[in-house]
Amino acid sequence: QVQLQESGPGLVKPSETLSLSCAVSGHSVSSAYFWGWIRQSPGKGLEWIGSIYNTGTTYYNPSLQSRVTISVDMSKNQFSLNLRSVTAADTAIYYCAGKIAVALRVSFDDWGQGALVTVSS
Amino acid sequence: NFILTQPHSVSESPGKTVTISCTRSSGRIGSNYVQWFHQRPGSSPTTVIYDDDQRPSGVPDRFSGSIDSSSNSASLTISGLKTEDEGDYYCQSYDDSNHVIFGGGTQLTVL
Numbered sequence: 003q004v005q006l007q008e009s010g011p012g013l014v015k016p017s018e019t020l021s022l023s024c025a026v027s028g029h030s031v032s033s034a035y036f037w038g039w040i041r042q043s044p045g046k047g048l049e050w051i052g053s054i055y056n057t058g059t060t061y062y063n064p065s066l067q068s069r070v071t072i073s074v075d076m077s078k079n080q081f082s083l084n085l086r087s088v089t090a091a092d093t094a095i096y097y098c099a100g101k102i103a104v105a106l107r108v109s110f111d112d113w114g115q116g117a118l119v120t121v122s123s
Numbered sequence: 124n125f126i127l128t129q130p131h132s133v134s135e136s137p138g139k140t141v142t143i144s145c146t147r148s149s150g151r152i153g154s155n156y157v158q159w160f161h162q163r164p165g166s167s168p169t170t171v172i173y174d175d176d177q178r179p180s181g182v183p184d185r186f187s188g189s190i191d192s193s194s195n196s197a198s199l200t201i202s203g204l205k206t207e208d209e210g211d212y213y214c215q216s217y218d219d220s221n222h223v224i225f226g227g228g229t230q231l232t233v234l
Contacts, residue, residue: 038223048160048168048213050223061221064124097167107156107174108217113167 004029006098006114014092014121020085023078024098024114031079032056035101038110039072039083041094049094053108054081088121095119125149127214127226134232139204143229145214146196153190155216157197162228163210171212172199204233 010022024037031037038053052062054072062070071084085092095118099110128146135141145157157175160168170179172188175197190197197216201208214226 040223040225047211047228048162048215048225050225053221053223055221063222107158108221108223109156109158109170109173109215110223111170111173113169115167 004034004100004102004112006100006112008096008098008114008117010117010119012118012120014088014119015123016089016121017087020083020088020092020096020119020121022083022096022098022117022119023075023080024082025078025080026100027079029102030076031074031081032076035104036108037072037074037081037098037100040097040099040110041092042097042116043091043094046094051083051085051096090121093119093121124218124222125224127216127224129212129214129226129229131227132230132232134234135204137204137206137233140200140202141204141231142201143199143212143214143231144194144196145198145226146194147216150218151192152195152197153192155218157188157190158215159186159188159197159199160213160215161208161210162213168213201231206233209233 005027007025014020036055039051069086074081095116097116098114126148159172162168176188187200211228
């Protein structure tokens with residue numbers, strides 16, 4: 003069974019770049035259908051950030067698109083999130099997630115435990 | 124793009140049945156599959172319904188999903204409520220550009 007684990011700084015300064023990695027175990031990162039990132043601000047709902055498919059194609063939330071990059075590192079069997087020019091509004095729990103098997107639906111079957119990132123000086 | 128609207132909260136007694144709605148603002152509800160996630164405090168979301176009405180293995184048959192084209196909405200019904208069913212429930216769909224869309228979430232209280 004695939005397992006996902008987020009890692010990265012828990013505190014980021016305003017205007018800097020938030021960088022998180024998601025280590026994948028139990029499956030090759032290159033052969034899954036797609037991977038993605040979702041965040042949840044304190045006391046709020048789920049917000050999709052973006053996804054990267056096994057073709058290398060990326061899709062981003064239009065509200066974040068200008069600041070987001072998602073990439074895959076096959077050598078480390080992980081994928082990553084970079085969110086630039088952060089503000090306090092980017093404080094949230096960040097989840098990595100994935101869908102291993104190809105299917106018609108666009109949804110996430112496997113989730114990491116989440117990583118809290120606080121934006122503060 | 125479209126939004127998915129859910130009630131903010133619902134509550135019901137143990138053993139009863141509750142239904143949570145998820146209304147799509149534009150486009151047909153049946154155009155793209157709907158999933159339902161359950162999230163307990165401090166935990167990651169888990170899938171309870173996928174492809175509108177399918178249950179993952181391990182999810183009890185007390186959980187059922189459906190879509191209604193007349194109201195352009197999806198519904199999650201939980202029967203025989205248990206205290207362990209408490210938490211937040213999110214519907215989720217996507218658009219034709221593979222953009223993932225979550226509903227705002229519904230807090231279920233079993234009291």
